[in-house]
Amino acid sequence: MNRFRRSFPLALAGLFLSCTLCASAFAADYVSVKKDGVNIRSGPGPENPIVMEVFRGFPLQVQETKGKWLHVIDYEKDSGWVSKDMVDDTKTVIVVSKSSANMRQEPNAKSAKIADVEPGVVLQLIGKKGDWRQVKHSGGTTGWLHQDLIWPK
Numbered sequence: 001m002n003r004f005r006r007s008f009p010l011a012l013a014g015l016f017l018s019c020t021l022c023a024s025a026f027a028a029d030y031v032s033v034k035k036d037g038v039n040i041r042s043g044p045g046p047e048n049p050i051v052m053e054v055f056r057g058f059p060l061q062v063q064e065t066k067g068k069w070l071h072v073i074d075y076e077k078d079s080g081w082v083s084k085d086m087v088d089d090t091k092t093v094i095v096v097s098k099s100s101a102n103m104r105q106e107p108n109a110k111s112a113k114i115a116d117v118e119p120g121v122v123l124q125l126i127g128k129k130g131d132w133r134q135v136k137h138s139g140g141t142t143g144w145l146h147q148d149l150i151w152p153k
Contacts, residue, residue: 029062030152031070031087038087040080044069051080057092057122057138059152075151091125093135093150101150103143107132114143123150 036055041048044066054060060072060082070087073079075096095101095117103115107129115137117123126142127134133150136142147153 030091031060031062031072032090032092033058033060033082034086034088038082040072040078040082042080044071044081046083048081052078055122057090057124059092059094059122060087061152092122093125093133093145093152095119095121095123095145095149096151097149101145103135103137103141103145104132105143107134107144109146111144115141117145 033054033056038054038058039050040052040054042051054074058074060070060074062070062072063079064071065084066081068084069081070084071079071081075094097119100116100118102113103117104111105114106112117137121137123135123137123145125133126136129144131147132144133147133153134142134144135150
């Protein structure tokens with residue numbers, strides 16, 4: 001019995017650590033583009049052809065790292081490689097609704113609409129509450145959008 005008392009806390013701690021490591025392994029890693037005109041390439045290196053050009057703040061999901069290059073995908077599932085020097089960990093989102101999205105004063109659909117945000121607009125993510133994301137436009141307007149209207153959620 002004494003042996004069980006000593007080993008049980010260790011086993012419990014090991015289980016907790018395993019679950020924590022598994023969860024972080026599955027968590028998506030996102031980055032944002034640092035400036036306008038950043039090239040996304042077909043492979044990890046400047047010699048590879050450019051497949052798209054993205055603008056400042058554009059969010060990208062990291063799939064893989066190879067040296068100083070990141071394999072990334074965007075909200076439309078387009079993929080390519082970007083230099084680590086061209087991105088940072090600023091949290092941004094892009095509006096993906098089919099038409100303009102209603103930015104709300106509070107995190108609920110009955111709250112006052114404070115702005116219409118067009119698809120493709122990039123916003124800084126500043127908070128979360130349930131299914132709602134608090135965002136800030138580059139012009140300074142701050143409000144709430146439902147997670148279904150943006151990427152990443």
